[in-house]
Structure formats: structure tokens, C-alpha cells
Amino acid sequence: MSINKTSKLDLLINQLDLTEHIEQFKSFFSRQSSLYIEGDQELHYRYIKALDNVEFKAPPKVADFYDIKGHLKKRGVLNFGQMFEIVKVVRYFRYFKNRELEGIIGEWMSKFEVHEKFQTIEKYFTSEGKFEENLDETLFGLSARIKEHKNNMSSSMKRMMSSSKLAGYLVDTQIHYINDEECLLVRGGFNHVLKGAVIGRSSGGFFYVSPDSILKSKEQIRYIEQEREAIFYTYAKEFSATLSEIQPFIAYIDKEFTKFDNYQARVLFARSKNLQLVKSKNDSKIILNSFTHPALHKPKPVDVDFSKNILMITGVNAGGKTMLLKSILSAAFMAKYIIPMSLNENKSHIGSFKAVLSIIDDPQNVKNDISTFAGRMQEFSKIFEYKSALVGIDEIELGTDSDEAAALFKVILDDLIKRGQKVVVTTHHKRLAALMADRDDVELMAAIYDEEQRVPTYEFMQGIIGKSYAFETASRYGISNAIVNEAKSVYGDNSEKLSLLIERGSQLERELKQKHKKIDDRLEELRLKELDLREQKEILIKEIDDKKSELKKSYALAIDEAKTAARAGDTKAIHRAMSKANEKLPKEIKETIPNNYVFKIGDFIKYRNNKGSIVSIKDKKEALIEVGGMRLRVKTKDLKPTKNIYVKPQTNVKVNVDKKSGLKCDLHGMRAEEAEETLDKFLSDALLNGWDEVIVYHGIGTGKLSYAVKNFLKAHPKVKKFEDAPQHFGGFGAKIVTL
Known part of the structure; x- marks a missing residue:
């Protein structure tokens, strides 16, 4: 760049x-x-x-x-x-x-x-970046010698400080460092007991002396260091040559x-x-939800829909218009460079722009002899060089007559839009806003003023032109009420009425916004409740399904026990097993019959899973009913009223028990529907009595009855297989059925 x-x-x-x-x-x-x-x-x-x-x-x-x-x-x-x-x-x-x-x-x-060549270099560096001298025998030996000299120096200094000869000359028992040299602080006359070089003088007139033994050791160390540096340089040349390759x-x-x-x-x-990572989309639409500008302390989140070409922001002084403009441009800028920002990324949408441009500051400059308006014109002229840019203009009519500027800037904005620019404008003057308000590509937005507290709310309402509240702002910042009231008088009644209309419109919009917020909160509350109910329903359905599965397994075991008892011919055991199985089934929830309902003879009723009619009633508590050709005496509380039903006449089914041939069902002369109903009941009785194999006679005839019987047996869940009977049992006119 x-x-x-x-x-x-x-x-x-x-x-x-x-x-x-x-x-x-x-x-x-x-x-x-x-x-x-x-x-x-x-x-x-x-x-x-x-x-x-x-x-x-x-x-x-x-x-x-x-x-x-x-x-x-x-x-x-x-x-x-x-x-x-x-x-x-x-x-x-x-x-x-x-x-x-x-x-x-x-x-x-x-x-x-x-x-691979780099790996041979990498092993010579520790995690702190130091050279691994242990990998070179010579370097290792030189380091050991340096360490030995340093230990000797330390021991020598300690011996001198504890020497009785030198004790009378020592000012203190500390090792001093003067110009990176280890020294002792001694009094005059020290040369009789200590050989060394004077490094400096103290403020008290004492001498800083470095002993000869220390100087000799340090000289030896310098020679060793030179050897080490020569080896290091050899390695550096070798490694650099490898890295060049x-x-x-x-x-x-x-x-x-x-x-x-x-x-x-x-x-x-x-x-x-706790910021969000957002990238600009391939369009020019900007929708911000809960965006907060990073420069603000405890800011109010910004919500703005800038889908059109021009956004015109009006309203109260010091109400946040400029910061809203900066927020929109900042969001576009940070999305362009994928710089983290604070907003609701799921509800926000930021378009892509080739450039983000701003005309915010007052360009007036005394040195350049340029006025505010002239400076603005210079900045505007540069904007025309760009295409597909996002432009922010603060106080667009700054520096000149508002009526003239309104006409000029309307034409300028039109031209910018033709060039593919997208423009955010703030203004206090309603002339330009009025000229642009009726256009479909212009979005209006106003800063809201709290009338009761007489302060800006730093919130914004879309779709309206806002009042500047210049008089209120002047009062808030210390201008006397007398001056403000006189200014209102000069301003005029008509202008005041216009401001009141604008103010009333703003108030109505604010009330509407509050109502919408309440409705949205209520809808969100209902949505959360609905999600909770759905979750509970899913849990209950799963519990019911698990219970059903458990009961079916238990019931199947009990039925198998009943079949075993049936094969053994033990009637009591059959009844006990069937009762045990029925106890495993979930109880039906009985429909409650109104207390005032009175059953009458002839009423059609439902008793358990069967439908029938009432034959007689005793004391309104018991009734004799006819169900499926049988008459039963039951309690009226177990009956349910039902609509008129058609009860088919009972078909006489020929069922004979033959120890040699097993159960037989004769369907000769029946229609297909009648035969299917008869055969269904016959197979149910056979299963209940524990029979594994039965014979069904249908005859040959036209073949329709034979065809119906085959299809019915194929679809029956308890039929394992069936085949034509042997010749002596009827041949093609009968079927041997295995259950």
C-alpha cells in the first residue's frame, strides 16, 4: 500500500x-x-x-x-x-x-x-533463541573455561575482602562496578597491600581499584570470547549458505x-x-442491528435500515446525528477489512464499496485563505472521481445560505447517485430534506428529543423529518430564557406552527415505535412459550412410545403363555393368562357422559369396542343390551350414546373340531365380502384356541371366491403360509393354513 x-x-x-x-x-x-x-x-x-x-x-x-x-x-x-x-x-x-x-x-x-536442510539448522537453537553450544565440543570447552575464570574471579574478590592486610584500607565490603569493571572501594595507601588499576574516585576522595588478578582473568575471558565468536561466525556462514539454497x-x-x-x-x-467477525456482502445495502461504535462509552445500540441510495438524518442538536453517520461509515469500513465490531451479525447486512469517503470536518484554513464553503466544494469535487463509493457528509449545507445550498446539493446528490455512489447526509435545514423527501430512493431519519426531560434520547426514528430544537438546546447550555423567548418571537408564528407539526409527527412516530416494541416483546414471549410446549410435547410422546413398546412386549409374552395353555387344553389356565395379558394393556380413558343424560329402550349405544342397542333398563343403573347377536347385562355408566348403526345379521359359520383334520371353515356359497368377514372371525377363534393349522373350504366354482380367499390370507398378519389341500381333503377347493 x-x-x-x-x-x-x-x-x-x-x-x-x-x-x-x-x-x-x-x-x-x-x-x-x-x-x-x-x-x-x-x-x-x-x-x-x-x-x-x-x-x-x-x-x-x-x-x-x-x-x-x-x-x-x-x-x-x-x-x-x-x-x-x-x-x-x-x-x-x-x-x-x-x-x-x-x-x-x-x-x-x-x-x-x-x-530437511533447515532441520539441521533448527536444532542449534533453543526455545529462547540461544545457540546450542553443547552440540559443539570446542564451544562447550570454551564455555567451561570462561565459567572457570569467572569462578576464580569471584573467589579472588572474596579472599581480598576477608584479608587482614587489606581490611584497614577497605571503605566497605561490597563489590562495585565502574565502567563494567569489578572494583573495591579503598582508602589512600592501598598500593602497599593491593596491586591493581585505579578505575575512578568517589565523592569522598576514596579510590575504586580493580585488582590485577581480576584484570588478568578478564583478559583471558576476552581471548576465549574471540575464539567463540570466530566459531559462531563459521556456523553463521555455513547456515546462511544452506538457507540461500x-x-x-x-x-x-x-x-x-x-x-x-x-x-x-x-x-x-x-x-x-466479544466482537463479531463480519464480511461485506456483494451489494450496496446496509442494515445495522444493535451496532455500537467502539469510541463511545456505554453507547446506545444503533438500528438503521439504509437500503436506499440516500439516507438523510435530521433532528435535534447534539442528538447523535454525526455519530450515527460515523457509525454507518465505520461499519462499512470494518466489514470491508474484516475488522471485528460489535453488532448483531445475524440481523445485520453490510454491502461492499470500492471506497468509503467522508466530509466531516470544517475545511476552513486561514493559512490557505480558504472559506468553509470553498473548502467543502474542493472536497466534493474529489468525490466525483470515485464510483461505487459510500459517502458520508456531515452538515451538508455548512458555510453558505441554506436555500441556495439546498438547490445546489440536490443536484450534486442526484449526480452522485447516477455515478453509483451511496450517500449519508446530516442536516439541520429542512429545505433540502423537503426537496428530497418524496423520492423513492431517499430514506429519512430523525434524532428523537425527550420533551419531558428536555434532552436528546440519542435514538432515531426512520421515515420522518426531525426538528432541530435550537431554542431548547440554547436553554440547556445556559442561554437565558428571556433571550430564547425573544428569539422565538422573531422566528414567527408560522414557523413555530410548522415546528409543532413536525414535533407532533415525531411524537406519534415515537408512540408507534413503543407500541411495536411491546408487541414484538409479547410475540417473542409467545414464541418462547411455544418452543417450550413443543419440547415438552416431544418428551411426553417419547415417554408414551417407550411405555407402549414396553407394554406390547409384556402383552406378547402373556399371549404366548395363553397359547401354550390352549394347546395343553387347560381352560382355567387360558383364562388366567388372558386376564394377566389384559392387565398389561393401558386402560382406556372413558368418555364422561353428562349426569343428566337418560338412556331409553331402543337407544343405540357403544359398549367398549362394540356397538348395539338397549333391549331393557332396570332402575336406570343397569341395562340389557344386544351386541353382535349376544345379549349382555351391563351398567348404564359403561355405555356411550351413539348414532344409528346398521348391525349385520350373524352368519352361521360351520366350525367343526376334528381330531384328525383339525379345525374346518366352510365358505361355500358366500359372497367375497361375506367370506372375508367370516374367515377373519374364524382365524381369530382358531388363534385364541391355540390352533397352529386349519383348513378352509371355498370350492372351485368361478374362481372369484378362491381368489378373494388367497388375497385375504396373504394380507393376514398371523398367517405364516397356506397351500392347496391334498386331494382327499378337497384339493384345489380348499386351503391348508398354517398360523
Whole structure:
């Protein structure tokens, strides 16, 4: 990014009051970088959101590789500090790769393969960046000698301080450091008992003396250090030559780390302040929900729908119009650069713009001999150079006659819209607002004033032109009531009436907004209750299904016991097993019959699962009913009234028990429907009596009855198989059925 572009960007950041926010964001970078990420923004955003789902430690601070790559390109020698910058990047990428993450982050990290030649260099650096001298025998020996000399120096100084000969000359028993030399503070005449060099004098006239033994040891250490430096330089030349051979690898990790650094800085900054990561969409619509400008302390969240070409903000002085304009431009700017911000990301929508431009400050400058209006015209002339830009203009009519400016700026705004610009305007003058208000591409918005408290609310209402409340603002800031009242008189009745109409419109809109909020709160409350009820219903349905499944299993076991008893011919055991099975079934919820309902002879009723009619009634508590050809005496409380029913006459079914051939069912002469009903009852009785095999006679005839019987047996859930009977049992005219 060029210096000119950088200065323009810094100016915009300053105008939008984003300087502190951006500086805090930049502090999360591992290395200095521009705000804009080069390349496909959609792809960058995918990586940022994927990284946001991963817990990771921040990368170390890393220097830029520009000088490092320049030295290697010229076959220069890098120092160990420069080499360690490369090592830090490689080790951080290895840390991420070893975590074996899934998704696009894992795929990205799997591409990093450390060059074999670099691994031989990396092992010589500790985690703090120090050279591993233990890997070189000579260096290890030299370090041991230096350590030995230092120990000797320390021991020598201690012996001198405890010497009885020197005790009379010592001013104190401390080791002093003068010009990086270890010294003793002694009185005059010390040369009789101490040989050394005077390093300095104290304010009290005493001498700082470095003993000869210490000076000799330090000289020895300097010689050893020179040997070590020579060895270090040999390693540096060797390592630099190796790094020159793998320049493509270094360039690759440098580029990828810069990209990763941009991602991690955004993720960690957003986490630190509970901000949202939002990217601009491919349109020009701006919808902000619960947006808060980072420069404000305890701000009121901003909600604004800026889907049209022009947003015109009017209303009370010091009511937040300028900050609303800055908020809209700031949101667009931060979305363009994917800088974390505070808003409801699910309900917000921020379009994409090639440039974000602002005309906010008063351009008047005495040195340049330029007026406010002339300066504004200069700034407007620059805007026409852009296309598809978002433009914010604060106090559009600043510096000249409002009526003339209204006509001029109407035409200017029209031209800007034709060029694809999107414009936010604040103004106190209603002339321009009135000229633009009836257009479909203009959105009006007004700052709201609290009449009771006589203060701005810092809230906004869309769709209206707001009053400036100049007189009220003047009173609030100390102008006397007498001056304000006289100003109102000069202002005139007609103008006051217009202001009252505007004020009344604002009040009605505010009341409507409050009602809408109550309705929205109520709807949200009902929605949450509905979700809760659905959840409870799902839980109950699951409990019921589990209980049904449990009961069915228990009932099936009891039925099997009944079948076993039936095969054994034990009637009592059958009844006990059936009763036990029925007890396992869930009880039916009986419908309550009104207390005043009176049953009469002939009424059609429902008794359990059967329908019939009342034959006679005794004491209104008992009734003789006819159900399915049988007569039963039951209690009237167990009956339910029902509509008129058709009771089919009972068909005589020939069922014979034959020890040799088993049960038989004769269907000769019946219609298909009648035969199916008879056969269904016959099979139920057979199952109840525990028979596993029965024979059904249907005859040959036209084949219709035979066809109906086959289809019925195929569909019956308890029929295992069936086949034509042997010739001596009827052949094709009968079926042997296995249950």
C-alpha cells in the first residue's frame, strides 16, 4: 500500500473516531501488516471463521522477512537473531500441524513440510533463541573455561575482602562496578597491600581499584570470547549458505505466515472484546442491528435500515446525528477489512464499496485563505472521481445560505447517485430534506428529543423529518430564557406552527415505535412459550412410545403363555393368562357422559369396542343390551350414546373340531365380502384356541371366491403360509393354513 493511500486511510480512521480501536486491533498482529488482506476476501473469511472454531495459542512476535530474504538473495551472512526469526515461524506452523485439525485449517496445515536442510539448522537453537553450544565440543570447552575464570574471579574478590592486610584500607565490603569493571572501594595507601588499576574516585576522595588478578582473568575471558565468536561466525556462514539454497521454502512460509497472522489477529481480537467477525456482502445495502461504535462509552445500540441510495438524518442538536453517520461509515469500513465490531451479525447486512469517503470536518484554513464553503466544494469535487463509493457528509449545507445550498446539493446528490455512489447526509435545514423527501430512493431519519426531560434520547426514528430544537438546546447550555423567548418571537408564528407539526409527527412516530416494541416483546414471549410446549410435547410422546413398546412386549409374552395353555387344553389356565395379558394393556380413558343424560329402550349405544342397542333398563343403573347377536347385562355408566348403526345379521359359520383334520371353515356359497368377514372371525377363534393349522373350504366354482380367499390370507398378519389341500381333503377347493 502506497504512502498516499496509507495517509488517506489514516485520515479516514481518524475522522470516523476509529483510531484507538484500530490500534488495539493492530496490537494482536505478530508482525506489522496492512489492514487489507490481498486476495479472495470470501476465501479469507472462510478461513477466519474456521479458525474462530479452534482454540489455539497466539503466535510469537516475528520480524518481517524483507531484510532476511534480501541478504540471502545476495549470498550475505545472517546473524543468529535473523535465523531464529525463521525458526520461530517454522516451529509455530509445526505446532499447528501436529494438532491434526479437521476442515480447511487442517488441510492448510498439512501442506507444510519442513525442508530437511533447515532441520539441521533448527536444532542449534533453543526455545529462547540461544545457540546450542553443547552440540559443539570446542564451544562447550570454551564455555567451561570462561565459567572457570569467572569462578576464580569471584573467589579472588572474596579472599581480598576477608584479608587482614587489606581490611584497614577497605571503605566497605561490597563489590562495585565502574565502567563494567569489578572494583573495591579503598582508602589512600592501598598500593602497599593491593596491586591493581585505579578505575575512578568517589565523592569522598576514596579510590575504586580493580585488582590485577581480576584484570588478568578478564583478559583471558576476552581471548576465549574471540575464539567463540570466530566459531559462531563459521556456523553463521555455513547456515546462511544452506538457507540461500532453500530460499523458495523461506519465501513460502513467510507468505503463509503473513496470511495466517492476519487471520489469527482478527480472531483473537474479536474474542478479547466479544466482537463479531463480519464480511461485506456483494451489494450496496446496509442494515445495522444493535451496532455500537467502539469510541463511545456505554453507547446506545444503533438500528438503521439504509437500503436506499440516500439516507438523510435530521433532528435535534447534539442528538447523535454525526455519530450515527460515523457509525454507518465505520461499519462499512470494518466489514470491508474484516475488522471485528460489535453488532448483531445475524440481523445485520453490510454491502461492499470500492471506497468509503467522508466530509466531516470544517475545511476552513486561514493559512490557505480558504472559506468553509470553498473548502467543502474542493472536497466534493474529489468525490466525483470515485464510483461505487459510500459517502458520508456531515452538515451538508455548512458555510453558505441554506436555500441556495439546498438547490445546489440536490443536484450534486442526484449526480452522485447516477455515478453509483451511496450517500449519508446530516442536516439541520429542512429545505433540502423537503426537496428530497418524496423520492423513492431517499430514506429519512430523525434524532428523537425527550420533551419531558428536555434532552436528546440519542435514538432515531426512520421515515420522518426531525426538528432541530435550537431554542431548547440554547436553554440547556445556559442561554437565558428571556433571550430564547425573544428569539422565538422573531422566528414567527408560522414557523413555530410548522415546528409543532413536525414535533407532533415525531411524537406519534415515537408512540408507534413503543407500541411495536411491546408487541414484538409479547410475540417473542409467545414464541418462547411455544418452543417450550413443543419440547415438552416431544418428551411426553417419547415417554408414551417407550411405555407402549414396553407394554406390547409384556402383552406378547402373556399371549404366548395363553397359547401354550390352549394347546395343553387347560381352560382355567387360558383364562388366567388372558386376564394377566389384559392387565398389561393401558386402560382406556372413558368418555364422561353428562349426569343428566337418560338412556331409553331402543337407544343405540357403544359398549367398549362394540356397538348395539338397549333391549331393557332396570332402575336406570343397569341395562340389557344386544351386541353382535349376544345379549349382555351391563351398567348404564359403561355405555356411550351413539348414532344409528346398521348391525349385520350373524352368519352361521360351520366350525367343526376334528381330531384328525383339525379345525374346518366352510365358505361355500358366500359372497367375497361375506367370506372375508367370516374367515377373519374364524382365524381369530382358531388363534385364541391355540390352533397352529386349519383348513378352509371355498370350492372351485368361478374362481372369484378362491381368489378373494388367497388375497385375504396373504394380507393376514398371523398367517405364516397356506397351500392347496391334498386331494382327499378337497384339493384345489380348499386351503391348508398354517398360523
